[in-house]
Amino acid sequence: MSEGEHKLYDERGQFMQAVKDGREIRDADWTTCRVVLTTDRVVLIGDEKRSVTIDALEQVNDRFDVNQAAAVEGSYTALKTEGTVFLVTTPDQGAFETALYKASLNNGILLVQHPAVEGGVIQDVEWTKAKVKISEEAIRLAVADGQKVTIDRNDIGDVDTDERTIDGQDRTVYEVEHTEDDRSVETHLTGEPHHTAVMGALLEEGVERHRANLDLDGVEKQVIMALHTGVSPFDIPEFVDRDVERVEEIFDRLIEYDVIEVERERTEVALTPEGRQVAGETIGDG
Known part of the structure; x- marks a missing residue:
């Protein structure tokens, strides 16, 4: 390693070269390798050593399904540089990606x-x-x-x-x-x-x-929008013109879906990130 370079991650894994010299490799397959991530580069050590410089990254995609072998892999990281794409999978993809984020961004x-x-x-x-x-x-x-x-x-x-x-x-x-x-x-x-x-x-x-995959009805979206605009949970029944029992049922469902969370008392609730996302999408739909 060069002076000042140090290791952040070292684990067995697999890689696939999906693009070479700007051309997709349709018959590419996974190769077992050692995945070493340093502050400067990702090194893939298999039958030969391949290296991706961190500062040369143009894009980091979560999917680049160049063929069926790539498509069936549940989780990998796609590293794109000029004319080249490597897909990398490790036993703990989250740990590898966080190390990659640190390598690229820390102290930047x-x-x-x-x-x-x-x-x-x-x-x-x-x-x-x-x-x-x-x-x-x-x-x-x-x-x-x-x-x-x-x-x-x-x-x-x-x-x-x-x-x-x-x-x-x-x-x-x-x-x-x-x-x-x-x-x-x-x-x-x-x-x-x-x-x-x-x-x-x-x-x-x-x-x-936190992406919500929800099938919310109109009243449930009204409740989310009311909370988003600052209406007290205790005032929601009057705001959406529904009785307290119906609003309590809606709160139960939204808590189950992790769209709102209980803060103090049973009906003291606030939007979670998923709820804020639904609110933003509802505003956009309007």
Whole structure:
């Protein structure tokens, strides 16, 4: 390893080269290998050694099913560089991916707007540099203006992307909805291409942890929207014009689906990330 480079992950696994020189390899198959991740690169050691430089990553996809052998694999990480895609699977895919996020982002410098949106209201804040630190639990940002911003990886309600020109440079911006002091906020993040390639995968992984796969009726969505806009749980029956017993049944169902959670008393509830995601989708549908 080069000076300053150190190992973050070392485990037996498999890889498949799905794209070489820009061409998909339809007959590619999995090869057993040793997967070594350092602060600089991913090294795949099998019949020969293959290496992917972290700073060369253009995209980190969760799926790139080039053929049936790839499609039937339950979990892998797709590493895309110019003209090349490697699929990598390990016994603990989550641990490997978190190590990859750390390798790419830890101590990197991002541009941050925080809070860009607070309580649904756009805030007039400037882009500011921030140093990023990734852990199993959170994305932590030390902002140049002194702010300490923490985005809980279990509390990412939704992520949108936008293309903007910032300081004369075209950039991909991630708009991340999460909570701060029990209020909904958006933090906007961008950076160099090799940072945003991995940041996108990290944020989408957070969304997928909580993506609601629900079949909610109109009244249940009204309850979610009422909570999202600040209506007290005790006022919900009158707000949605339903009796208390019906609203209690709705609360039970939404708690079961992990859309709301009990805070103090039985009917004192608040939206979870999944619930905020449903609320955002309902607003969009409207």
